[in-house]
Amino acid sequence: MGAAVRELATADRFGKFLSVGAAGAVLDLSVSSALTIGGIPPEYAKVVGAECAIIVMFFINDRWTFPEHGESGIRSTGRRLLKSNVVRSGGLVVQFLVVRTLTRLDVSVVVAGTDVWAFLTFPIAIACAFVFNYTAESLVTWRVLRDR
Numbered sequence: 001m002g003a004a005v006r007e008l009a010t011a012d013r014f015g016k017f018l019s020v021g022a023a024g025a026v027l028d029l030s031v032s033s034a035l036t037i038g039g040i041p042p043e044y045a046k047v048v049g050a051e052c053a054i055i056v057m058f059f060i061n062d063r064w065t066f067p068e069h070g071e072s073g074i075r076s077t078g079r080r081l082l083k084s085n086v087v088r089s090g091g092l093v094v095q096f097l098v099v100r101t102l103t104r105l106d107v108s109v110v111v112a113g114t115d116v117w118a119f120l121t122f123p124i125a126i127a128c129a130f131v132f133n134y135t136a137e138s139l140v141t142w143r144v145l146r147d148r
Contacts, residue, residue: 036119
């Protein structure tokens with residue numbers, strides 16, 4: 001197994017990233033759902049919800065998941081936050097396209113008289129972007145292979 005795969009397969013870091021991602025997913029789903037209920041098209045609501053989650057998750061990951069990677073200080077943290085947003089834009093594109101594609105299918109899931117299909121597309125989109133985000137954040141934002 002290569003050094004990159006071994007580094008990415010670190011159970012502790014992967015578990016932390018997954019935990020932070022779960023909290024981010026709750027925030028993302030809450031914002032996305034609220035905006036959709038408020039009349040915003042689901043794919044655009046998803047982008048706003050995801051961006052809110054990205055910012056919160058960055059700060060948690062920076063302090064908890066990757067504390068040994070990256071210099072301290074406002075300037076260094078700001079650079080990593082910017083990198084994180086650029087890196088996760090790929091994950092946002094994946095999420096946007098998944099929601100757009102799935103909401104355009106002729107699918108209806110009715111619960112208590114309400115079609116909830118648009119809401120079900122949100123967690124599907126998050127799951128699709130997770131592996132991309134973990135790999136890209138580890139390698140680009142926090143550069144876990146830098147000292148290897």
